Amino acid sequence: MSKEVKVPTLGESVTEATVGEWLKQPGDPVKVDEPIASLETDKVAVEVPSPVNGVMGAHAVEVGATVEVGALLATIEDDVAAGEATQVEPREAPAPKEDTPPPASPAPAAAKAAEPADAQTLSPAVRRAVLEHGVDPSSIKGTGKDGRLTKEDVLAAASAKRPSTSSGRADEEEAQKSAQPEPVEGRAPRREERVKMTRMRQTIAKRLKSAQDTAALLTTFNDVDMTAVIEAREKFKDTFAKKHDIKLGFMSFFAKAACLALKDIPAVNAQIDGDEIVYFDYVDISVAVSAPNGLVVPVVRDADSKSFAQIEKDIADFGKRAKDGTLTMEDMKGGTFTISNGGVFGGLMSTPIINPPQSAVLGLHRIEDRPVVRDGQIVIRPMMYIALSYDHRLIDGREAVTALKTIKEAIEDPMRMLIDL
Structure with a gap:
């Protein structure tokens, strides 16, 4: 007997996916709950498990095909029946006659x-x-x-x-x-390759273009002296790691600083819904994470009420699961504000694009020593450019600049985050 494997439910409002990869080929043994295929949805890659023990049967669709929820993907053959079938093949064929040449083996x-x-x-x-x-x-x-x-x-x-x-x-x-084209003397042959965009990449392209077409995007910049945060990390990193079993990073500082700014400037933590503005009394921070198939934005929920340690644990867990391809639709659902850290790749400055329907995104960049003036003296300090892109339909320039300035002040004097200033 054979068992049909169908496209599982993929999440709320997700009705189709693309076959990204077959993890099992026809004839391979499979165990119950062992992944046999990977499906790409708009946001995540979903592994399809085998419902039974057996042998992988025929693939009903090819890699790259679009399939709907409930559609047939493949069949799993009963392992007993498959084993009996394979026992027939090794039987010896009758010896060929002397005047008949043996059949040629396949090339x-x-x-x-x-x-x-x-x-x-x-x-x-x-x-x-x-x-x-x-x-x-x-x-x-x-x-x-x-x-x-x-x-x-x-x-x-x-x-x-x-x-x-x-x-x-x-x-x-x-x-x-x-x-290939006719080679030119002294020049290597030029090549090109066409690869179909993954479903995730297509969705990223559509959403970012939609953000540009819909929102009135504007970006304001500032720079931050990272001395206080670096000193705090250096002073408490060992104790923090020993107590919480996680490293103290920069993201938790910026997440808590953003929470201060969003509480002071509610419009930056709001969204436009038709002809209404939706204000949130909580802060769910979407954190941009690089995954093998593209950028994903899992959400640290209730960041305003979480500790530094819990925020660091959430972000570390998201990063690990993004690389493993195990993030779920629920992990990326919602979010009221986004933080994108391009500094880990060496970016000096950028104008990040908002993550619709959110109205603002904070862009972080690399830290580098630069000369600055302090108390009339030129000194070298570790500086970072920060950027806030926002939807000008909802957020005025004064509000955006004030929010970014609040983040800057909280990072340069972390005590503000402790006494809510």
Whole structure:
């Protein structure tokens, strides 16, 4: 018997997904609850578990296909039935007659070509070229992004293995012409590769473009002297880590400083809903986290009532699960304000885009020593540029500048966060 595997419920208002990767190939043994496929939704990657023990059956859809909730993905064959079926194959075939040549075994290249097409994540064009030319993709060095194979790589490998005959040379020349442009002396051949956008990347593109088209975006800047925060971290880092089992980072300081500013300037923590303004008496901070498939923004809920340690733990957990691809839709639902830290990648200054329907986002950047004037003297201090992008339909310039100034003052004098100033 076989068990059908269907697309599971993906979350509120999510009705379809894209098949990102098959984790099990036909014939592979699978255990109950073992992931067999990865689906990409608008925000997260969802693993589909096997409902039973058995052997992976046929794939009903290919990688890259769009599937709706409840659609058939694959089948799982009963392990007993699959085991019985596999016992039939090893039986010895009748000995061939002396005057009948033994059947030729399949060409090694062709056999290998069919296998890696499923074993690797190949684009449809590359997979088709592998099958047409009977080459082994595992023996080809990819020149695409992250070492991936391109169609030109396959065509070049196919032409290299052809016999050196007149027709073979003609075919080889034709393949080489189609694979790459005529090389210019002293210049390496130029290549290009087309890769379909993932569903997550398409959603990111639509949401960011929508934010630009809908909101009246404006950005205000300031700079922050990080001396006090750095000294506090250095002084308490060992005690903090020992007591809370987490490192004391910069994000918790900025999250708490933002909470002060949002409480003082409610418009920065509000949203436009039709012709109404929604004000929140809580602060749910979306934290931009880099994941393998794109930027995600899980939410630290009730950040205004959480301790430094709990905020650091939440952010560390989000970062780990983003890399593992285990974030859920619930993790990213909601949020009233966003913090994006481009400084971890070395960014000096940027104009971050708001995360709709939110009305503001705080951008952090790298810390570098710069000369500043203190008490009439030029001194070297660790400085950071900070930016607040906001929706000018809701937030006036005075409110945005005041909110950013409040964050600056809280970071430069962390005691303000303790006595709520």
